[in-house]
Amino acid sequence: MNHNTPLSPLPHSHLSDVQRRVLSSAQLRAHGVSTARTTAQCRPGGPWQLLLPGVFLLHPGPPTSEERLHGALLYAGRPVIPAQGKTGTAPGYGEAMVTGLAALALHQFSSAPPLLSLDRIDVLVPRTRRLRSTGCARLVRAHVLPRPEEITGVPVAPVPRAIADAVAQLADANAVRRLLTEAVRGGHCEPAAVVKELNSARLLNRPHVVDAVDSLLAEGRALAEDRLYALVREHGLPDPVWNVDLRLPGGPHLGGVDAYWPEQAVAVELDTRAPRHDEDALWSEYARKREHLERLGITVVHITPRKLREAPEQQATVVRTALMAAVDRDPAAYVVVLPR
Structure with a gap:
């Protein structure tokens, strides 16, 4: 059995290709695959492997960056299992969403490392979610979750929140400055939105973050002035x-x-x-x-x-x-x- 083999009793035509290759234990049971069968498939040399606790990769070999994203979301969230006989929509991830550097890579930040080079995928979850970070999934807890944006079918934190979660893990002043500068120059968001998230995350007491914020605000004002000149002229x-x-x-x-x-x-x-x-x-x-x-x-x-x-x-x-x-x-x- 592999990801090309039809699973029963639930149809999976509504799943994307990656969602057929990475499934949770609950999803496998819903498709009629017993725990014993799953364990057998994951034995050394078998066609499946355990990607994260309760999350399985339905092929041998290393996971792709897309599979790691999907697996981290399945681990952190509560995937929706469609009722028997109904195709519904693709399984969701509860309230979980990708954040941090992985989210910025999905937002196409050139200053963010490529997904495949990241050791961990940051996933934003409610603070009441009782899980630990493990493997490639690092959980980031929030009292109030932002509204996610969907990028290539993946729920992703908005840029200001993703930047704050990324900066929380970065000690390199140049890397922080590059991310903040690209957020403004690339038109992803306004400086005030970034500073608000950094302030909420209590990151403005770090000298290298304060220096980057000062540069960000100067950059933002210069861009706003240029737009005001253009408004009068045009x-x-x-x-x-x-x-x-x-x-x-x-x-x-x-x-x-x-x-x-x-x-x-x-x-x-x-x-x-x-x-x-x-x-x-x-x-x-x-x-x-x-x-x-x-x-x-x-x-x-x-x-x-x-x-x-x-x-x-x-x-x-x-x-x-x-x-x-x-x-x-x-x-x-x-x-x-x-x-x-």
Whole structure:
């Protein structure tokens, strides 16, 4: 018997090829294969082998990277067995999902090692799951699980969570920096989402992670500024003055803005805050500055890097509407505009 031999009594036409080569003990029993038969098949020189506790590889020889992924998920999760006589969908893995470097490889990160070179596959599971890491499966427990993404039929943690789980295992500062940089440059996610996960994982007390985060935030702001320049240019908005400080004549400093239209008294500010320990203080500073400017009659448009990336046309409409509405407002207070 091998993975090409039909299993009974349940049909397995709904299974992918790899799911026919790697099955759990529960799945084998559902297909009519007894524990004794499974044990016999796994004897030295036999056609099957034990991949992980309760998970069997239905061919001799080393497992492929895809088989290791599937096996780790079967071990960590609770596969769904379709009712007898029903094909249903392919077996699931409960709430388990691939995370860490394996997940980043599936997200096609060039800075992540190839799957076959990884000694272990990180699998994210609920904290109540009572299993131990073993063999090629390393369990990562979470109080709250993110919504997985499906890549080639495999449930995979979103990039920010996968990065946090990968960074938790890395002591190489350059490797951490490469992963964080690719996440932003590759358009996988915004810096704030990564920093939020790193903060939740309590990794921001590691010096090499803090240094990488500082580089990440600088990279993210530069990309957001480039997208803001492109938004003004490509959507036919009038040219503003860029990156300026606003002051009252002979008075206090009002704050810096990323773009300002003096005639319309409209300012755009990129909200590149990242959730760290000082998030509340940062937000209070943002709010105070915005309220002060608006009391002076200056309209402040806040734009996040994510909105600039995902909905630039909508953000251009918001800015254009603010500029057009200026003619119906009372004149703003005169402010001095200085380069920053």
